[in-house]
Amino acid sequence: MVRWEPGAPERLQKAALELFATRGFEQTTAAEIAEAVGLTERTFFRHFSDKREALFHGQQVLVDSFLDGVTAAPPSAAPLEVVATALRSASAFFPAERRAHSRLRQSVIDRNPALQERERHKLTTLATTVAAALRARGVDELAATLAAESGVTVFGISFIRWLREDEDRSLADITDEVFAALLKLAGEVPPARR
Amino acid sequence: MVRWEPGAPERLQKAALELFATRGFEQTTAAEIAEAVGLTERTFFRHFSDKREALFHGQQVLVDSFLDGVTAAPPSAAPLEVVATALRSASAFFPAERRAHSRLRQSVIDRNPALQERERHKLTTLATTVAAALRARGVDELAATLAAESGVTVFGISFIRWLREDEDRSLADITDEVFAALLKLAGEVPPARR
């Protein structure tokens, strides 16, 4: 007779998403989420530092795939090239099968400012981490920060488009396109300003 | 005999910054801030939607100066040129005299993740607003979003550097430099990737 089933964080996370999607984030209580999987509120907060984290837990894999991409880039690559590599690497973590789930999750986030805030915070953390990895490659701080932030911006925009589109273009294709659009914008600035 | 002095939001904001700076954000209670200026907790929350807002109230002027810059740019300007104009316009709202105050404020933010989250959220809102202004100028959505996000990124990085530096370089000079660095990064990507 087990007192607790294994995988408490995952079960809580799943229940949280379902409840958030149906009742809404604010209308869902941490105690309710816990109760839905046979646990108590106290235990919920042992697994998640706060209620929002139930939606953001497990993002480390995304960070790692970015870092893998940074590592995989050839040593001679310019900072933004490294970032482009990281973008492709990260895109691999969002195959087409995941779109439905990502869409549901995103719809919850889009309906709540507090969750948008947290999402943005996670992206910022990601940018900071990527910037550090770039510096470790010898890129100077300003270039590293700019390149990392730009990469995360491209990723964020691409991800939204990936969820929005009807066709099944891969996320990698979209990041390529958005990345190219960024370079094009830069190229349109007259040399007088550069 | 007045029951209340005028300028309650400003007095609350000032008291909040002082208390946050000395005791720390979490160690300061909304009731304490209110009490410090002779008001009640309930009144505090009538002026600020939440405790963090006491630090971020009044950012609309920054948004407006960005928008003014967008408007001031010549119609023929490319998206990133418009953004560069907006950056100069926004920089004007941070004269050298303001550095001490901005530094104190930033030190409070830097010590608290919840405040960093809110700060980032404000920047995102700013980017969204600038993107809308660009679209109103006829820029397509992708370019507008990218340009706006890039501009806000440049602003954020520049602002931090402005606070950090010892010399009294103007914020406008720094944004110019950071902006140029971004263009340079884009130029370093080999044409094969563009």
Place this chain on the structure above:
DNA sequence: GCCTAGATGTCAGCCGCTGTCATCACTAGG
């Protein structure tokens, strides 16, 4: 002096979140 609008006070209450301590399941060692 009266009266309305807007700002504030008072009070009750929910919920997010935390510290503390007890309890239970599982495991290793005897």
Place this chain on the structure above:
DNA sequence: CCTAGTGATGACAGCGGCTGACATCTAGGC
């Protein structure tokens, strides 16, 4: 088979952020 230790959970009390509802007060127009 018993026992002690480890780790996850439960139970409970409590603080602080935040809100709704209603009373109260002040300033300004009449």
